[in-house]
Amino acid sequence: MKDCFWEYNFTAADVKKIIKSGNMREKQFLFEKILANSTHLFRDLKIFPRDNLEILIGSYTVPAFNREYLSRRKNMVEYHFFNQELTIEELKWTV
Numbered sequence: 001m002k003d004c005f006w007e008y009n010f011t012a013a014d015v016k017k018i019i020k021s022g023n024m025r026e027k028q029f030l031f032e033k034i035l036a037n038s039t040h041l042f043r044d045l046k047i048f049p050r051d052n053l054e055i056l057i058g059s060y061t062v063p064a065f066n067r068e069y070l071s072r073r074k075n076m077v078e079y080h081f082f083n084q085e086l087t088i089e090e091l092k093w094t095v
Helices: 012-020 024-037 041-045 050-059 067-082
Strands: none
Touching: 012 024, 024 041, 024 050, 024 067, 041 067, 050 067
């Protein structure tokens, strides 16, 4: 919570309420905060149902600010949860 929502007064109950709601705009907000700030990225993104996570990552547009960092994190999420191609050379297995 401190990593992702340091500038807000969110509680765990607030986050759960958003996750259970049908409001994709609020879920997108949570997703973007977690993607940008979480020190436990994969664990924290598991709060989203898989179908929601697929929509959130698919609709996410990497902003110009912090582009390289966020592009890498987005790609790691795509690879980890949806077996999409890993484009980060230094994280690929070598043979």
